[in-house]
Amino acid sequence: MELELLRSLVSIPSPFGEENEISRFIASFLEEHGFEVELLPVEGFGDDVIAYLPGRGYTVVLNGHMDTVNLSRGWTRNPWGELEGDRFYGLGSADMKAGLAALMAAFLEIAELPKSERPNVILTAVSDEEGYSRGTWRLIESGKLGDVDLVLIAEPTNEKLMLGARGRFVIQVEAFGRKAHAARPELGINAVEELGKLVGNLSRIRMKNHCKLGEGSYCTLHFEGNADGLSVPDYAKAIIDRHIVIGEDWEDVKRQLLRLAEKLRIKAELRVERFPRLTPEMLPYTVGENDRFVNLFKKIHGSLFGTGPKVTYGKSVGDFNYFGAYLRRPTLVYGPIGGNWHSSDEWVSLESVKRVKRLYVEFLKALA
Numbered sequence: 074m075e076l077e078l079l080r081s082l083v084s085i086p087s088p089f090g091e092e093n094e095i096s097r098f099i100a101s102f103l104e105e106h107g108f109e110v111e112l113l114p115v116e117g118f119g120d121d122v123i124a125y126l127p128g129r130g131y132t133v134v135l136n137g138h139m140d141t142v143n144l145s146r147g148w149t150r151n152p153w154g155e156l157e158g159d160r161f162y163g164l165g166s167a168d169m170k171a172g173l174a175a176l177m178a179a180f181l182e183i184a185e186l187p188k189s190e191r192p193n194v195i196l197t198a199v200s201d202e203e204g205y206s207r208g209t210w211r212l213i214e215s216g217k218l219g220d221v222d223l224v225l226i227a228e229p230t231n232e233k234l235m236l237g238a239r240g241r242f243v244i245q246v247e248a249f250g251r252k253a254h255a256a257r258p259e260l261g262i263n264a265v266e267e268l269g270k271l272v273g274n275l276s277r278i279r280m281k282n283h284c285k286l287g288e289g290s291y292c293t294l295h296f297e298g299n300a301d302g303l304s305v306p307d308y309a310k311a312i313i314d315r316h317i318v319i320g321e322d323w324e325d326v327k328r329q330l331l332r333l334a335e336k337l338r339i340k341a342e343l344r345v346e347r348f349p350r351l352t353p354e355m356l357p358y359t360v361g362e363n364d365r366f367v368n369l370f371k372k373i374h375g376s377l378f379g380t381g382p383k384v385t386y387g388k389s390v391g392d393f394n395y396f397g398a399y400l401r402r403p404t405l406v407y408g409p410i411g412g413n414w415h416s417s418d419e420w421v422s423l424e425s426v427k428r429v430k431r432l433y434v435e436f437l438k439a440l441a
Contacts, residue, residue, distance in 0.1 A: 074181065075426050076161070078102075078174035082139075083154040083163035089140035089203040092119025096139060099177070099198050106181060108196075115211045118200035123217055126184055128191040131222040131440050134402075135180060135194060135433075136209070137173035138202030138392060141165030147417035160420045167411025171421040172227025172429070173198060175409065179433040192440040195221070202392050209392040210352040213400055223366050223440075224396040225433065227408040230385065232425060234370065235406035237359030238387030238394055239286050242326055243348035244313040246271065248298075248341040252307040261305030265298035267341035268309040271334055272296065275313070278329050283318035285359050285386050290316045309341075312348060316389065319357045323347065355390040358397030358404065366403050373436045378428070382407065407432070 081102075087095040096112070096119035103110050103124045113121040119139065141164050144152055150162035161171070180196045195218060199208030212218065228235075248268035253261025275291040282288050291313060298309030315326050327345050334343055347354070360367060362384060371381040387393070387406070397404040409429045411421035 074178045075174050075430055076423060078177055079161060079166065079171055079421075079426065080154050082170040082174055083161075083166050086153070087119070087140050087165070088143045089201045090118055092139045092200045096120045096122055096198070096200070099139065102177070103196070108184070111217070113211060113215055113217060115200045115208050118207060121200060121208050121212050122198040123212070124180065124196040126180065126191070126194040126196070128188050128193045129441060130192050132193040132195065132219065133437065133440060134218055134221050134224045134396075135176045135196045136224060136226045136392065136396070137169055137176050137198055138200070138208065139173065139198050140200055140203050141168070141170075142203050142415050145417050150418050159422050159424050161423055162418055162420045164419060166419050167229045167409070167421040168414040168419070169228050169408060171411065171426045172229060172408040175426050175430040175433065176227050178430045179437065182434050183437050186438070190441050191437060194437065199392065205350055205352045206355070206392050206395060207352055209395050213395055218400070221400070221402055224400070224402050224404040226393050226396070226404065226406045227429060227433070228391060228393070228406050229408040229411045229414065229421070230406055231410045232382065232407070232428065233385040234367070234374075234382040235385050235387055235393070236362060236367065237285055237397065238357060238390060239289065239316045239318055240357035240394060240398070241355045241390045242315045242317060242323060243294075243350065244315055244326065244330070245346050245348045246311045246313060246330065247344040248309045249344070250305065250307040250341045252301065253305045255300065255303045255305055258305050261307070262340045263305050264309040264341050265306045267339050268296075268298065268311055270337050271330070271339060271343075272311050272313065274333060274337060278333055281318055281320050283320060286318040286357060287386075289318050289321060317357055319359065323354070353399065355394040356398035358394060359386070360397070360403045360405065364403055366405065369439055370405060370407075370436055373439055374432060377432060377435060
């Protein structure tokens with residue numbers, strides 16, 4: 074079942090913003106298997122797919138995204154699906170159509186049990202994870218999930234249990250200088266040079282260290298500024314990535330940049346703002362390593378594979394940030410082994426997909 078589902082999902086191109094076909098496929102597949110399915114429109118993207126399976130006790134959300142990045146150059150394998158040995162190649166095979174296939178297969182298998190032997194399960198397939206997570210945010214703000222107890226996400230983690238992730242701000246810094254003739258630069262304030270000093274010294278900023286998430290980070294993503302003819306440029310702009318940990322907020326980040334500018338004696342006037350986005354900021358979160366659901370997950374993993382999973386924490390962001398930080402429910406991320414995410418010849422291990430599906434089935438049973 075997992076291989077057939079994976080083949081079908083990978084064969085349907087679904088770069089973010091073009092999820093309509095894969096959304097219709099998943100909805101039809103689930104309806105054909107007798108599930109109650111609801112489509113949740115996401116403006117400009119494919120509909121989110123929501124399927125409900127009543128049980129008893131806890132309510133668990135299974136979440137996976139349908140979209141991929143765009144096809145890159147350099148593929149030597151069929152990007153729409155190619156199997157060689159244990160490796161299945163294809164665009165989005167690891168990130169995260171294999172995880173989605175495992176969740177769908179687990180959902181079908183758990184549905185065969187009596188209601189008394191399974192929890193309430195809500196399967197969600199969402200749009201736009203690779204962009205602004207509009208699908209997951211639409212799902213959360215819609216109230217369709219109700220009062221859930223636990224979220225399980227099958228993003229590719231190489232069979233490690235991810236119990237949290239850093240958050241992220243994207244910062245826009247504008248520098249306003251003073252124009253002068255380029256032959257007499259001392260009469261002006263060069264916005265390009267002054268802003269260049271700031272971004273060239275970001276490594277000097279001391280950041281908070283979190284016991285699980287580590288430190289935050291800075292990375293300049295974009296820089297622009299040019300002269301008006303033979304003139305000192307009076308405007309420049311930089312876009313900066315800033316990953317944050319728990320205990321850091323926007324005011325901290327802004328203050329750090331302005332303090333650095335003061336230490337460097339930046340002459341240009343600076344304007345520091347959050348880069349506009351269509352969904353809320355992705356905030357950091359963690360789940361306690363002794364949380365009741367985490368302990369049960371580790372126990373089931375040990376009973377199946379002889380040892381508990383290695384615990385990890387995400388360096389970057391994803392839909393899990395919204396569930397963990399905004400829905401404020403334990404959010405466990407565990408997915409199959411694979412490689413070349415967001416790159417050519419992306420692949421996933423089929424045996425790993427089977428193990429992930431089996432683990433989810435046994436974990437869901439234990440939650441009843």
